[in-house]
Amino acid sequence: MKQELRAYLESTLKEVAIDCTIFGFHAHELKILLLRWKGTNAWSLPGGRIFPEESVQSAAYRILQERTGLKEVFLQQFHTFGDADRYKNFSASETLKILEKTLEEDLSDLDLTARVVSIGYFALVEFEQVVPVPDFYTEECRWWEISELPLLLFDHNEMIGMALKALRRQLNYQPIGYNLLPEKFTMPELQKLYESILGRQLDRRNFQKMILSYDILEKLPEKRRGTANRSPFLYRFDKQKYERALSEGIFFPFQGEKF
Amino acid sequence: MKQELRAYLESTLKEVAIDCTIFGFHAHELKILLLRWKGTNAWSLPGGRIFPEESVQSAAYRILQERTGLKEVFLQQFHTFGDADRYKNFSASETLKILEKTLEEDLSDLDLTARVVSIGYFALVEFEQVVPVPDFYTEECRWWEISELPLLLFDHNEMIGMALKALRRQLNYQPIGYNLLPEKFTMPELQKLYESILGRQLDRRNFQKMILSYDILEKLPEKRRGTANRSPFLYRFDKQKYERALSEGIFFPFQGEKF
DNA sequence: TTCAATTGTGTATAGTTTACACAATAATAG
DNA sequence: CTATTATTGTGTAAACTATACACAATTGAA
Numbered sequence: 275m276k277q278e279l280r281a282y283l284e285s286t287l288k289e290v291a292i293d294c295t296i297f298g299f300h301a302h303e304l305k306i307l308l309l310r311w312k313g314t315n316a317w318s319l320p321g322g323r324i325f326p327e328e329s330v331q332s333a334a335y336r337i338l339q340e341r342t343g344l345k346e347v348f349l350q351q352f353h354t355f356g357d358a359d360r361y362k363n364f365s366a367s368e369t370l371k372i373l374e375k376t377l378e379e380d381l382s383d384l385d386l387t388a389r390v391v392s393i394g395y396f397a398l399v400e401f402e403q404v405v406p407v408p409d410f411y412t413e414e415c416r417w418w419e420i421s422e423l424p425l426l427l428f429d430h431n432e433m434i435g436m437a438l439k440a441l442r443r444q445l446n447y448q449p450i451g452y453n454l455l456p457e458k459f460t461m462p463e464l465q466k467l468y469e470s471i472l473g474r475q476l477d478r479r480n481f482q483k484m485i486l487s488y489d490i491l492e493k494l495p496e497k498r499r500g501t502a503n504r505s506p507f508l509y510r511f512d513k514q515k516y517e518r519a520l521s522e523g524i525f526f527p528f529q530g531e532k533f
Numbered sequence: 534m535k536q537e538l539r540a541y542l543e544s545t546l547k548e549v550a551i552d553c554t555i556f557g558f559h560a561h562e563l564k565i566l567l568l569r570w571k572g573t574n575a576w577s578l579p580g581g582r583i584f585p586e587e588s589v590q591s592a593a594y595r596i597l598q599e600r601t602g603l604k605e606v607f608l609q610q611f612h613t614f615g616d617a618d619r620y621k622n623f624s625a626s627e628t629l630k631i632l633e634k635t636l637e638e639d640l641s642d643l644d645l646t647a648r649v650v651s652i653g654y655f656a657l658v659e660f661e662q663v664v665p666v667p668d669f670y671t672e673e674c675r676w677w678e679i680s681e682l683p684l685l686l687f688d689h690n691e692m693i694g695m696a697l698k699a700l701r702r703q704l705n706y707q708p709i710g711y712n713l714l715p716e717k718f719t720m721p722e723l724q725k726l727y728e729s730i731l732g733r734q735l736d737r738r739n740f741q742k743m744i745l746s747y748d749i750l751e752k753l754p755e756k757r758r759g760t761a762n763r764s765p766f767l768y769r770f771d772k773q774k775y776e777r778a779l780s781e782g783i784f785f786p787f788q789g790e791k792f
Numbered sequence: 793t794t795c796a797a798t799t800g801t802g803t804a805t806a807g808t809t810t811a812c813a814c815a816a817t818a819a820t821a822g
Numbered sequence: 823c824t825a826t827t828a829t830t831g832t833g834t835a836a837a838c839t840a841t842a843c844a845c846a847a848t849t850g851a852a
Contacts, residue, residue: 736841738842739842742840759849759850760849761849761851762848762850762851764848764849764850
């Protein structure tokens with residue numbers, strides 16, 4: 275098992291790695307998938323290394339798939355983190371101690387605190403379909419609310435901040451939701467997704483008018499039952515139109531958000 | 534001399550490097566600084582490597598300074614290029630041949646065709662103040678018009694395409710011009726800068742109205758003389774207000790441009 | 793002095809964004 | 823069964839923003 279890790283570390287690029295900020299949406303809240311390192315209370319973003327024959331993009335997909343079980347996800351590079359010292363909340367020696375607890379083995383020959391530049395990706399995934407799987411270093415993989423994140427290893431809090439910024443900016447020229455919501459959803463649910471990404475309330479009527487004007491939704495002849503009060507209609511994305519909007523770009527007018 | 538290069542290559546990160554797309558503006562055209570490799574007709578973007586103690590950002594500044602002589606520039610990371618094979622216009626072996634011509638020495642121990650992930654930055658610089666300086670590999674450093682670029686080494690044509698896209702997007706939420714124009718400039722000059730970045734014509738009156746509304750310009754009581762026809766007024770950026778607009782963001786309405 | 797090219801300037805129209813309220817519906821509690 | 827409560831569905835008017843557009847003034851050159 276340790277041999278497996280060693281082989282992985284030795285067979286992959288040493289100075290570059292990938293970290294993924296995986297966004298999910300559940301119970302009206304935007305959440306992020308974090309990993310807890312074995313035998314510790316230290317949390318980090320899911321990440322991984324790149325094989326020599328693999329593009330960075332493919333590596334990011336692979337890592338994402340390994341942690342969530344999902345194949346089809348929205349994945350996007352947003353920034354590369356290249357500080358010489360990326361130990362922000364915990365010093366290099368504190369981090370090393372955590373690693374020692376985690377690995378219970380002498381891996382000093384692998385130089386695990388060597389400098390690594392990390393390429394940051396963010397992903398949008400369907401919460402319900404995710405089966406969180408820890409990696410070799412970790413024993414727990416679970417969703418965290420964005421407002422309740424712990425202090426993370428390395429510069430991962432910074433990464434999440436920038437991922438959120440990138441996601442918000444994304445909202446200005448691309449539709450979002452296909453990979454974050456279940457197949458069928460209601461207008462209020464979609465609105466709450468946008469609100470939780472933007473961190474502010476939107477007007478119900480104006481939101482509906484705007485989102486419908488992009489012509490990416492199909493209104494279904496069913497309603498969501500079981501909820502108290504009036505039943506909202508169900509919608510789903512028209513995949514083709516959605517893809518077209520993604521590639522051509524759309525001008526979303528969330529101007530109130532300053533970047 | 535060769536020893537110097539060898540020392541540089543051996544003392545810097547091996548799997549990660551930086552490439553810079555340096556934009557300048559001259560004669561009503563947006564231009565890019567390219568390097569020609571010694572003894573060849575092969576061109577590339579200026580790039581360089583990262584020292585172990587240096588952040589990626591600092592390395593990018595250093596490289597930029599080395600090639601242009603400039604200290605104060607606008608520099609921004611826009612994408613990291615991580616294809617397993619980044620030899621696009623010229624194959625690895627063709628590129629290797631060029632390198633051999635350039636170096637006239639056996640450097641095979643340095644494994645110069647090993648895989649490298651490149652972090653792409655774009656820079657905006659004041660054309661007139663740049664003193665282009667070739668690096669060790671190259672013997673010529675000059676400006677190229679964007680519409681007349683040659684086939685470049687590696688994936689550099691792709692990089693330039695993405696840099697331009699990033700620059701255009703930038704225009705939507707930040708003012709641009711401080712680092713691209715001389716201290717004093719006319720409204721038509723500023724407009725031509727915007728037009729050359731966006732690749733389309735803008736209305737003179739509407740452009741002026743818009744740019745003035747951002748309250749980042751100071752109108753000077755002088756005019757540019759010597760030009761045929763009516764003399765335009767000179768303006769300059771109010772540095773403080775410009776910086777505020779940069780950090781707070783501005784909503785530039787170039788909606789016609791689809792991304 | 794005339795000509796040609798370019799600058800400076802304002803307004804009206806179209807289009808977009810925003811603010812806002814009431815009737816309909818569905819589950820729940822009585 | 824009925825009343826209550828919370829939430830949904832829906833349209834219009836006002837404010838704001840973007841766009842289209844033309845003529846007089848200025849300058850150097852002919």
